[in-house]
Amino acid sequence: MTRAQETLLGVSGLRKAFGGLVAVRDISFEIRRGTIAGLIGPNGSGKTTVLNLITAEFPADAGSVRFRGEELLGRRSFEICRARIARTFQLVRVLPGMTALENVMLGRMFGAEPARPAPAEHEAEALIARVGLAGRAHMYGAQLTYIDQKRVELARALATRPQLLLLDEWLAGLNPTELQVGIELIRQIRKDGVTIVMIEHVMEAIRALCDTCVVMNAGEKIAEGTPDAVLSNPQVMQAYLGTDTGAEDAAA
Template structure:
């Protein structure tokens, strides 16, 4: 059963700004994610997308602007407190705890579950989450021995252990082969059907067209477009940001 996006915003970002010295990486950005919605955060490399996710998740503190999650102001709040509120994320460079087993990695995420779980509930949740991401019967395996795609699955299972209301995915589909990509798209779609809201940073256009309800496009720290995937991907400003030239302009000498 597909859960339709409601008008209630899970995430509201207003005038968000962060500079590193003279470089303004995120420049007065506004965006919102509604309940049950997948929003794509797009833009060329260096446009500020990952910095925006770091600000939203508490990895970085904003210089100015507001971030409201489920109606509560979270800008400047430490990452562990934001996680406990139900905001989870994955990282552009996969982060698994390689000195632990797959099951122990997921248990590390369950530490943030509210209310706290009993030992039996933890074991049941670990099995369910590993099965959900396609890692059934691998709980006892060391995370250090996983393939790249399975490391991504494990990181996702650990994020889902929070039972989040909002999931931030930073290029989770990057580096997958065509068959793995199809599996990954279906997995993300299943999370939306379960009612999870997702902010998705991605460069894989097939995934963006297939998954996203709306897209926000950044370039040089600023928002340059917002709308349905087909609209923003045809926007001349977006094409120029990605290609470096205006549509229809010849690059021949």
């Protein structure tokens, strides 16, 4: 197996319950280095909880998460970041009292390869421009629109120098033009050597970007494969639509 084909992230038997509610039940999947994988399913299916377990937002009840062959469960969130895993959040977490530039500088100064303020500022400026925020670097987080806050969060994640990037509905809320720009940006990030796992409800983006998809419903994995294969799977259509018909609607 070549380096490009090796397993970068391996999730096995992952489980998390909140009281009597099992949010994630025995989830297992592998992510190959250099790929883009979609984590999809109806709202409330446990997708974000999986990312939260990988990044130590929550402790797992059982299972294993191995990154580059090393176990991650039991580590703290900053250690996950230092291991070269970064993420964005479904509910954006931009520091409102800091500028866009300062938010991104934090990622470079405290990420996998901590830098001093001067080089961190230089790299942050380049990342701000890359995500489409040139000219807004000195606006405070609280002054930015929701979409621009998402761009800041992506730039900050990239500033940590990840090998694995977890995107939680990063494309949600974009207009058609912004969506195409966002899809191309994610393609370019992959070309830079970053492996990506993306939670997304925009099936146009899933079809355009993903090599493989893992489909969840009610905390369980119900399908895995290429986007075309899983989106035509009757069990997946049942989960999304409550019917075994309407494949084209499920893929829209």
